[in-house]
Amino acid sequence: MEDPELLSRVATITTFWPGTNAERVESLITEKLEDKLQDIEEIKNLESVSQRGLSLITVELEDSVKEVDPIWSQVRDKLNDAQVNLPKEATEPEFEELKIKAYAMLIGLTWEADNEPNYAILRRRAKMLEDELRSISGTEEAELRGEPDEEILVEINPITLSSLGLTPQQVAQTIDESDAKVASGQLRNLENELLLEVDTELDSLERIKQIPLQSSISSQITRVGDIALVSKGIKQPPSDIAIINGHPAIAIALLVRSNQRIDQWSQQVYQTLDRFQENLPRGLGLNIVFDQTPYVEDRLNSLIINLLLGAGCVFAVTVLMMGWRSALIVGCAL
Known part of the structure; x- marks a missing residue:
């Protein structure tokens, strides 16, 4: 490698709580995580940013730390301990060690x-x-x-939607509920306790098109594909x-x-x-x-040339100062 390998002593902890203001994120997530991490003596500095729906904590270790893996393991354990006290709507804290290494x-x-x-x-x-x-x-x-x-775009025909007495919000709620990740029941016996889940994962455009919609005006049942164009594309921006x-x-x-x-x-x-x-x-x-290969090869070639020039200069100076016999001995030693 052209660049030396450096020891990373910095990591980030990211937690999402969608729709929550910065003050609640600070008091209910950031402060609780920081209180747990304060117990680790090897942590040099904690910096945090709390904003709407997001908590970001930067952890920096002491410069004297030579083995970082045991410390990061302690940090992960502390995050697991703190998670039980976080709001249920918040995501699991994501720990990421910052890498200090150049791409080859x-x-x-x-x-x-x-x-x-x-x-x-x-x-x-x-x-x-x-x-x-x-x-x-x-x-x-x-x-x-x-x-x-990528994102899946559902473009609703407003005229058709109005004739059914539905709103875009109701359609969005129906689609969201169709992809609910909740258990439908339990199966228990003496040896096992299993959660049952209905296979409702929206894993294709066709499944989204087939989601039924109940008209609020009549008993008519229609499907998302009948009132909207469902497509997959790149999220914009x-x-x-x-x-x-x-x-x-x-x-x-x-x-x-x-x-x-x-x-x-x-x-x-x-x-x-x-x-x-x-x-x-x-x-x-x-x-x-x-x-990076050509740069490394250039460095190695320069090093070899410099070594040969240095050895040649030492040999020449030895010949002038001590004679060729002594120079031959020194040259063999080099």
Whole structure:
């Protein structure tokens, strides 16, 4: 690696409580988590931000800490202990250790066709490439970057909706209740206690279209697909976006293990990319945005040249000062 590996002593804790004002987030989430974390002596600093629907705590460890894994394990235990005292509507605190490590390679999968980019195709191909690169010996991690979030859009016909005596809010509530993640009952015996759940997961557009709606004017039953256009697309505005050489893209960032020779590892990566590119459909491109290998090789070559020059200078000075026999002995020692 060109850059030295640094020890990460910073982590973040993120908790969501949708629709709640900043004051309640501060008193019912942030303060309770901070009170638990104060018991850990190795924590140097706690910084928190509470805003509407979000609590974000940054944890920094003391500079004297050399082994961070046991401390982060204590932090996770404290979060688990504090979770029982958090509001039920809040999400589970998400702990994330900030990594201080440079990417060894950045690869871009680009949409080069003239039409609008199809991110479903890009994402599927990028996932396939990510899996192949992660399986290479020496790869520590492969991550997708610039991958926009998808959303399902239900565009309601207002005239049809009005004739049924329904409002958009009622339709949204019906759809939400159709995807409820609650138990429908229990099955108990002497050995087991199981929760029963009806298979109502909205895992396709067709299932959403088939959700029944009860008219408030008559006993008429209609379905979401009869009054609305249901489609899947990119959430607007996009949460993440990547542009490579002027083309919409999804990037794959690679981290290499510290004990791995990056030149040998990069050869395997390039072989994998060559095979993958042969099977790419027309309109998709593959680009190497960044590769750390040439920089590492330049550093190593410079180091070898400097060592040879240094040894040559020592040998020459020894010949002048002590004669060739002594210089030969010193040269052999070098």
